[in-house]
Amino acid sequence: MRPARLALHGALALAALLAAGLAAAADLEVTVVDREGRPVQDAVVQLRATGAPAAGAALPLAATILQERLQFVPQVTLVARGARLTFVNRDGFDHHVRAAPAGLAASTAGSFELRLDAADAPGARPATITVDQAGPLALSCHLHGSMRGHVVVADSPWAAKTGADGKARFEGLPNGAVQVLTWHADQLLPLPPTAATTGAAPVQATVQLQVVPRRRRI
Numbered sequence: 001m002r003p004a005r006l007a008l009h010g011a012l013a014l015a016a017l018l019a020a021g022l023a024a025a026a027d028l029e030v031t032v033v034d035r036e037g038r039p040v041q042d043a044v045v046q047l048r049a050t051g052a053p054a055a056g057a058a059l060p061l062a063a064t065i066l067q068e069r070l071q072f073v074p075q076v077t078l079v080a081r082g083a084r085l086t087f088v089n090r091d092g093f094d095h096h097v098r099a100a101p102a103g104l105a106a107s108t109a110g111s112f113e114l115r116l117d118a119a120d121a122p123g124a125r126p127a128t129i130t131v132d133q134a135g136p137l138a139l140s141c142h143l144h145g146s147m148r149g150h151v152v153v154a155d156s157p158w159a160a161k162t163g164a165d166g167k168a169r170f171e172g173l174p175n176g177a178v179q180v181l182t183w184h185a186d187q188l189l190p191l192p193p194t195a196a197t198t199g200a201a202p203v204q205a206t207v208q209l210q211v212v213p214r215r216r217r218i
Helices: 003-023
Strands: 026-033 044-049 062-068 071-073 076-080 083-089 095-101 112-116 127-131 135-140 148-154 159-161 167-173 176-183 194-198 203-208
Touching (some): 026 176, 026 194, 044 148, 044 167, 071 148, 076 159, 112 127, 159 167, 176 203, 194 203
Parallel strands (some): 026 203, 062 083, 076 148
Antiparallel strands (some): 044 159, 044 176, 083 127, 095 112, 095 135, 135 148, 176 194
């Protein structure tokens, strides 16, 4: 075959591959509802795609968590493995941070403890720690037992937190079978994965918790 014809065939093959790659991009919308069918905010949805590998959206490698008005803000923080968490105390009294695996897990992997001086104390400064262990961490304060928060360290490139409408949206997924894994702070027993199949048309999936989450503090 002549060089010019070989070049033409190569260009056509490359164009076909690029077109196939574009066609393989799929969209998935996951809605998380509670036991009574109402949308759930601050659920974390992670995907396991069995099709072609894909990078997914970049998850944060750094996040700031405030201690403000006796609350962790935000209440749920989603980061990638290896992310640096910075805790900032904005209250006028000392706080403590204790992080331990959430749910019914017996493991202590990823646990840590910090102490933060009151915001107006001399020399008060933020505390920073790196999280390397995938999974959800429950945050609490020994000094103020009502304070609760969570950090979810994702081990999937496809992870998102639901908004007030209960929805998590993913774009550019590979076509094929997808497992949907859902976590919520009040769902102590892990939910089984939900199966979905992505394709050329956008796909919607619904996951129902077995609980009604506690009312959020404002």
